[in-house]
Amino acid sequence: MIQEIWLRFLNGADIDALNLGAADVIGAVEDVVAAHGRGETVFEPRTHLVPNNGGTGHFNVLRGHVDSLGERGLSGVKVVGDFVPNYQQGLPSELALMTVFDPTNGVPLAIMDATLITEVRTGAMTAVGAKYLARKDSKVLGHVGARGTAFANVTMLDSLFPLEEIRVTSRRPESREAFAARLREVTDTPVRAVATADEVFDGADILVEASRLERPEPLLRTAAVKPGAFVVPYGTISAVELDLLDVMDKVVVDDWRESRSGRFGSLRAHVDTGRLSEDSLYAQIGEVVSGQKPGRERDEERILFWHRGLSILDVALAHLILTRAEAADVGTMLRYR
Template identity: 80%
Template sequence: MVHVMIHLRFLSGPDVDRLAITNAEVIAAVEAVVEAHGRGLTVFEPRVHLVPDNGGAGHFNVLRGHVSPLNLSGIKVVGDFVPNYQRGLPSELGLLTAYDPSTGVPLAIMDATWITEVRTGAMTAVGAKHLARSDARILGHVGARGTAFSNVTMLDTLFPLEEIRVTSRRPESREAFAARLREVTSTPVRAVATADEAFDQADILVEASRLDEPTPLLRTASVRPGAFVVPYGTVSAVELDLLDVMDKVVVDDWRESRSGRFGALRAHVDTGRLSEQTLHAQIGEIVSGAKPGREHPDERILFWHRGLSILDVALAHLILTRAEAADAGTMLRYR
C-alpha cells in the first residue's frame, strides 16, 4: 500500500481577518449558493443541536453541507452561549472543517466565527434584494450582538436608507452598537429604547434578538403595507397572528424550517399556521427564477432564514481559495 502524506490548512481568526474579504464578495458568494440550492445542486442535512447539561448557559449547533459547483463539503460546529458577553467572549464561536467530497480528505480547519456572523447578514441582504422594496428608506433592527453588524451594514449597501434604528435589551449594548455603525456609514443611526420605536413605520424590520423565553417584540401591528420582515431569533419574538397579515412567506429551506426545537416561527410551524401549502417559496426558488419574489409595492413579505450549512461551505470555499493564493494560515500534518 502506498502511503500518501496529507496536510491540511489551519486558518485562525486573525488569518481569516487578514484576507480582507469584502461584504460585496460575501453577498455574491451567498447569492450564488442560494441559486445553486434552488437548482438542486446542494446536499445538506438539517442542523442538529447538542444541549449540554450546563444550567441553560447555551447549546451547540452542528451543520453539515455540500455544494456541488464548488466541489466542497463541510461541517461546522457553532456554540450559542448568550451569557458569554459577561466573560468578554462572543456569544457564537464556530469551527469549520472542509473536505474533498471525492476522497474524504480533510482540506482545512478554520475559525468559523466570522463566517457565522457575515453569512447570516448576507442571507438577510440576499432576501432583501429580492423581496424588499427597492426604495426602502427606514431600517428597524432589534438585537446588537453576533450577526447584527453584518445585517445592518450589508442592507445599508443595498438600499437608499435614510435612517437606521437599532435597539437591544441593554442600553449600553445598543448605544455601543449605534456608535460602531456610525463609524462605517453616513446613514443616520439612532439607538432607541424599545422594539416598537425601532419598527414604527419601518420599511425593513429585522428581529435578531437573543431572548431567554418567547416575548413579542416584533408586533403584528408594526408591519405596514410594503414592509419586508425578517424574524430569526433563536427564541420567538413575534406574535402568533403575524403570518395572518403577510402576503408572502419565504424560507431558506422548508425541511430546515420544520427541524429542531428553536426558531422564530417554531410555534407557527407546530400549530400548522405555516405549512408547505401556505409557504410562498424557498429563497433559492426565487433567486434561480423558478418563482417570483416581490411583485407589488404594497406586499407584506416575511423571510425566515434559519441558517443553512451550504452558506458556511460557500464562504469556507471563498476563504480557502483566497488563503491558498496568499499561502495564508498554517499547514498541519494530518497523516
C-alpha cells in the same frame, strides 16, 4: 507506505487578514442560494447538542455539500456554540469551527475559525432576501439585536438600499449605544439607538428581529407591519406574535425541511400549530433567486423571510476563504497523517 496528507489551518487573524468585502460575501451567498434552488446542493438539517450546563447555551452542528465549488465540489461540517451569556466573559455569543473536505475521497482540506463566517453569512442571507423581496426604495431599517450577526445585517442592508435612517435597540442600553456608535463609524446613514422594539419598528420599511431572548416575548408586533414592509424574524427564541403570518402576502423560507426541524426558531410555534405549512408557504428563497418564482411583485406586498441558517452558506464562504488563503499563502499547514 503512509501517504502524507496536509491541511491548512486558518485562525481568526488569518481570516481577518484576507479583508473579505461585503460584496464578496453577498455574492458567494447569492450564488449558493441559487444553486440550492437548482438542486445542486446537499445538506442535512442542523442538529443540536445541549450539554448539562444549566441552560447557558447549546451547540449547533451543520453539514453541507455544494457541487459547483472548485473542480470536484466541496463538503463541510461546522460546529457552532450558541451561548448568550458569553458577553459576561468578554466572548462572542457564537464561536464556531469549520472543517472542509474533498467529497471524492474524504480528505480534510482545511480547518478554520468559522466565527466570522457565522456572523457574515447570516447578514448576507438577510441582504440576499431583501434584494429580491424588499421594496427597492426602502428608506427606514429597524433592527432589534446588537450582537453576533447584527453588524453584518445592518451594514449589508445599508450597502443595498437608499436608507435614510437606521434604528437599533437591544435589551442593555450600553449594548445598543455601543452598537450605534460602531455603525456610525462605517456609514453616513443616520443611526439612532432607541429604548424599545416598538420605536425601532414603527413605520419601518425593513424590520429585522435578531434578538437574543431566553424565553418567548413579542417584540415584533403584528400591528407594526405596514403595507410594503419586508420582515425578517430569525431569533433563536420567538419574539413575534402568533398572528404575524395572518397579515403577510408572502412567506419565504431558506429551506422548508430546515424550517420544520429542531427545537428552536422564531416561527417554531407557527410551524407546530400549522399556521405555517407547505401549503401556506410561498417559496424557498432559492426558487426566487434562481428565477423559478417571482419575488416582490407589488410595492404594497407585506413579505416575510425566515432563514434559520443553511450549512451550504458556511461551505460557500469556507470555499471563498480557502481559495483566497491559498492564493495568498495565508495560514498554517498541519500534517494530518
